[in-house]
Amino acid sequence: AAPWPPPPPSSWARSPSPPRHEPAPAPPRPIVTPPGCPCAPGRGRDRPSRQPSRPSTSRGGRGAKPPALPFRVGHGFDLHRLEPDLPLIIGGINIPHDRGCEAHSDGDVLLHCVVDAILGALGLPDIGQIFPDSDPRWKGADSSVFMREAVKLMHEAGYELGNLDATLILQKPKISPFKETIRSNLCDLLGADPSVVNLKAKTHEKVDSLGENRSIAAHTVVLLMRK
Numbered sequence: 001a002a003p004w005p006p007p008p009p010s011s012w013a014r015s016p017s018p019p020r021h022e023p024a025p026a027p028p029r030p031i032v033t034p035p036g037c038p039c040a041p042g043r044g045r046d047r048p049s050r051q052p053s054r055p056s057t058s059r060g061g062r063g064a065k066p067p068a069l070p071f072r073v074g075h076g077f078d079l080h081r082l083e084p085d086l087p088l089i090i091g092g093i094n095i096p097h098d099r100g101c102e103a104h105s106d107g108d109v110l111l112h113c114v115v116d117a118i119l120g121a122l123g124l125p126d127i128g129q130i131f132p133d134s135d136p137r138w139k140g141a142d143s144s145v146f147m148r149e150a151v152k153l154m155h156e157a158g159y160e161l162g163n164l165d166a167t168l169i170l171q172k173p174k175i176s177p178f179k180e181t182i183r184s185n186l187c188d189l190l191g192a193d194p195s196v197v198n199l200k201a202k203t204h205e206k207v208d209s210l211g212e213n214r215s216i217a218a219h220t221v222v223l224l225m226r227k
């Protein structure tokens with residue numbers, strides 16, 4: 001019969017015990033940086049290694065060229081008040097409802113929030129600063145105008161969409177019958193494959209203005225990738 005317990009594999013064999021005098025200090029571990037990482041040393045940034053990894057040009061003022069990070073993340077949030085007898089436009093699609101968004105433009109909460117996520121990822125000012133509601137040009141404007149501008153800015157900065165995840169929050173109406181149409185329009189505006197554009201919808205459990213059909217909100221996260 002085999003001996004019990006079985007002997008450990010040879011790879012488990014202990015190394016010989018160190019001599020019982022002062023232990024030698026461990027050698028410093030080399031810092032391994034993956035190739036292509038913006039923090040990698042020797043990429044033209046003359047700075048001590050203990051400095052924060054943020055490139056010195058990252059906040060060179062508004063309008064400064066974004067640093068050439070391989071990825072950029074952006075978050076967008078928007079909320080609009082719902083008022084009776086206004087059209088409800090979500091993601092460029094007219095949704096039948098007894099009320100719609102009160103806004104200077106067409107009040108498309110989803111497109112506004114996607115635009116803000118893209119602008120945020122690029123480190124640019126938000127949609128309200130780029131398209132101020134004091135400007136008569138944007139009165140009743142189709143929000144696809146803002147989307148096209150944000151996508152143009154993204155490409156000009158040298159990025160393309162990695163993926164996008166959006167969540168609509170509204171109590172009424174049910175969005176499921178329109179979800180695919182909205183998503184498809186979003187893909188067209190972004191010039192993106194449907195596999196990288198995700199859309200979710202939730203109610204607000206009948207609480208607060210969102211849950212009482214008095215407002216509608218959306219959150220979006222985008223990942224941009226350097227082209």
Ligand SMILES: [Zn+2]
Nearest residue numbers: 078108109112
């Ligand atoms: Zn808005």
